Amino acid sequence: MNQTKPVIAILGGTGKEGPGLALRWANAGYTILIGSRQAEKAQNTAQEINQTLGIQTVKGYENAEAARRAEICVLTVVQTAHQEALTSLKEVLQGKILVDATARVDFRNPKPPEPPAAARIAQEILGEGVRVVAAFQNVPAAALRKLDQPVHGDVLICADDLEAAEAVMQLARDGGMNAYYAGGLDNAIVVEGLTALLISLNKHYKSKTASIHVAGLD
Numbered sequence: 421m422n423q424t425k426p427v428i429a430i431l432g433g434t435g436k437e438g439p440g441l442a443l444r445w446a447n448a449g450y451t452i453l454i455g456s457r458q459a460e461k462a463q464n465t466a467q468e469i470n471q472t473l474g475i476q477t478v479k480g481y482e483n484a485e486a487a488r489r490a491e492i493c494v495l496t497v498v499q500t501a502h503q504e505a506l507t508s509l510k511e512v513l514q515g516k517i518l519v520d521a522t523a524r525v526d527f528r529n530p531k532p533p534e535p536p537a538a539a540r541i542a543q544e545i546l547g548e549g550v551r552v553v554a555a556f557q558n559v560p561a562a563a564l565r566k567l568d569q570p571v572h573g574d575v576l577i578c579a580d581d582l583e584a585a586e587a588v589m590q591l592a593r594d595g596g597m598n599a600y601y602a603g604g605l606d607n608a609i610v611v612e613g614l615t616a617l618l619i620s621l622n623k624h625y626k627s628k629t630a631s632i633h634v635a636g637l638d
């Protein structure tokens with residue numbers, strides 16, 4: 421990766437979480453490629469982001485083409501399509517960083533998922549040629565969309581490769597988020613489980629943006 425900002429592909433970037441991340445990073449000057457199963461749907465989402473920001477740099481492609489053109493790929497497909505999407509994109513992701521934002525929690529009945537972590541499953545599917553980083557599972561799409569406000573709450577980054585983790589921490593910071601390295605990929609199961617707590621808090625307190633803060637670090 422060179423000194424300039426890496427090109428970022430958001431795979432499954434037409435839903436709720438993907439466009440929120442794309443909006444933050446495009447606003448920070450990153451080249452953002454929206455991915456979808458349908459190129460036209462990706463182009464429509466890209467155009468919406470461009471209109472919001474008054475830019476023309478966000479482009480839309482079919483997922484594999486977006487991944488091929490990027491250095492860092494962020495997976496934001498619906499959680500039920502996690503393994504299917506990774507299997508279909510395995511070849512094109514080789515040599516890249518794959519950021520997995522998957523939190524396998526049912527909004528209607530939020531409970532912590534069983535191990536292994538989604539990101540560990542991703543690493544097993546993709547193999548050693550891809551550096552998987554788990555991140556953003558606790559960042560609500562609703563908070564990302566409010567560009568005029570900082571994202572409250574901290575991003576916990578789990579990865580077996582520290583250099584890849586640092587690249588994603590920089591992305592988080594550039595998107596207006598605090599980020600902390602929180603250990604290896606297997607720890608991401610705890611971060612996914614926190615999403616169940618946050619959804620439960622949102623439901624009980626009638627909010628959309630409950631989040632967690634790390635305390636006690638210098």
Ligand SMILES: NC(=O)c1ccc[n+]([C@@H]2O[C@H](COP(=O)([O-])OP(=O)(O)OC[C@H]3O[C@@H](n4cnc5c(N)ncnc54)[C@H](OP(=O)(O)O)[C@@H]3O)[C@@H](O)[C@H]2O)c1
Pocket residue numbers: 432433434435436437438455456457458461462495496497498499501504505521522523524525556557558559560561562
């Ligand atoms: N929503 C949040 O606030 C939030 C917060 C933190 C983390 N997350 C995580 O982020 C991920 C995305 O969440 P979301 O709420 O944005 O999901 P979503 O809106 O339900 O879906 C995202 C995208 O997934 C793609 N998709 C659907 N079925 C697919 C399939 N069979 N194969 C490949 N792609 C498929 C669709 O894109 P195309 O139809 O364009 O292909 C869709 O736009 C999830 O893993 C979730 O746990 C979400």
